[in-house]
Amino acid sequence: MNEELILTELDYKAVRSSGPGGQHANKTATKVELSFDVSNSEALSDQQKERIHKKLSGRINKEGILKMSSEDSRSQHTNKDIVTGNFLFEIKEALKKPKPRKKTKPTKASKIRRLKAKKKKSEIKANRKDPLK
Template structure:
C-alpha cells in the first residue's frame, strides 16, 4: 500500500454543513466529503483490494466506492485533514489479517469437575423428592 499514491487518488468535495450556525453555515462550505474508488485504485494490489472489499463491505457503495464525510470542525482544512486520518486508519484496520482460531479441548480436570457437579445436583434433586410408597 503506497500512501502517497492513495492520497493522490482521493476525490474531495466541499459542501454546506447541516445544522445550526446562522449566517456562517449558510455562506461557507465547511463539510468535506471524500470518495475513493477501490476498484480503480493503482496503489493497492489485488490481494489488498479483495481483503478491503471483504472487511469494508458495509461501507462500500454498489460500484465499489468508499465514501466518507466530516463536518466536525467549522474549518474546511481541519475537516479535510481529519477525514484523511480517518481514511488511512480505516484502510490499515481493514488490511489487518484476523488471527485464526485454534481449536482447543477441555482438560480432563474440567470435564471431571463438570460431571461431579452434575452428579451432586442430581443427588440433591433426588433427595428432595417424596419417598416412594414401597
C-alpha cells in the same frame, strides 16, 4: 499498500454541514466528503481490493466507491485531516490478516469443575422429587 499513491487517488468534496449553526454555518461548506474508487485503484493489489470489499462492504456503493465524511470541526481543513486519518485507519484495519485460531483443550481442573457442577445440579433436581413415589 502504497500510502502516498492512495492519498493521490482520493477525491474530496466540501459541502454544508447539517444541524444548527446560525449565520456562519449557513454560508460555509465545512463538512468534507471523501471518496475513493477501490475497484480502479492502482495502489492496491487484487487481493487487497477483494479484502477491502469484503471488510468495508457497508461503506462501499455498487460502483465500488468508498465514501466517508467528517463534520466534527467547524474548520474545513481540520475535517479534511480527520476524514483522511479515519480513511487510512479503516484501510489499514481492513488489510490486516486475522490471526489463525489455535485449538486448545480444556484443562484437567476445568473438567473436574464442570463435572462437580453437573453433579450438584442433578442432586438439586433429584431433591425436588416426591420421596414417596
